[in-house]
Amino acid sequence: MIAPEWSLLYHNTLGTFEEVQHFRMEGEASISFPMGRLRLKSVRDAEEGQKANFVWWCPEDFPADIAVTWEFRPIQEPGLAILFFAAKGAGGVDLFDTALAPRTGEYEQYHHGELDALHLSYYRRRWPEERQFHTCNLRKSYGFHLVAQGADPLPPVADITGFYRMKLIKRGARIDFSINELPVLSWEDDGITFGQPLGAGKIGFRQMAPFVAEYANLKVYELMEAGEAGVLEKPV
Secondary structure (H helix, E strand, O other), rough: OEEEEEEEEEEEEEOOOOHHHHEEOOOOOOOOOOOHHHEEEOOHHHHHHHHHOOOEEEEEEOOOEEEEEEEEEEEEEOOOEEEEEEEEHHHHHHOOOOOOOOOOOOHHHHHOOEEEEEEEEEEOOOHHHHHOOEEEEEEOOOOEEEEEEEEOOOOOOOOOOOOEEEEEEEOEEEEEEEEEEEEEEEEEOOOOOOOOOOOOOOEEEEEEEOOOEEEEEEEEEEEEEOOOOOEEEOOO
């Protein structure tokens, strides 16, 4: 199998409001930049349940074969963090098509709403059972299909001293996810059990209140066959 090359499509340091003003918020959250790092926090009380959660979308459309890297630091628990990817509106329309039902951050709107997506829960500390046994979960929607699970190596907030390097690779029907280069989970979609593999689409970050987290250096690469043209950058 020919090894892929990495062609940088998108880079955002997530360091200032000007760099993220084109992002789209669904739900209610505060955005700040302590020490030049993006911090996201719900502005609603966690007791409101799903109404307190939010999704924050990068508006760019990305191709089917990509690698996504970002830096992540949890600040306050409990809570949960998700990356949506390969997200499109139902029937293949744009995710922000005005014909689609409005979305306000409640999770059911994203797994049984008018969209298809893959969602990676890479920091799960909201419920007692999640805090007692840490896993990363990969789901496919439409539907709430748990397709892969791996051990989460991240420590509790009290023991975190810096940012962690997240890397998601989607190539063809295969998904791989690692943290600080440590493989966490892999899955290949058979195209039958849960429908056709998902292709191009948008990416977005979700948080579950009262979780607070910081993010930096979001990069998206297109995966290309060796020898294809492209502005190449070594992945980090």
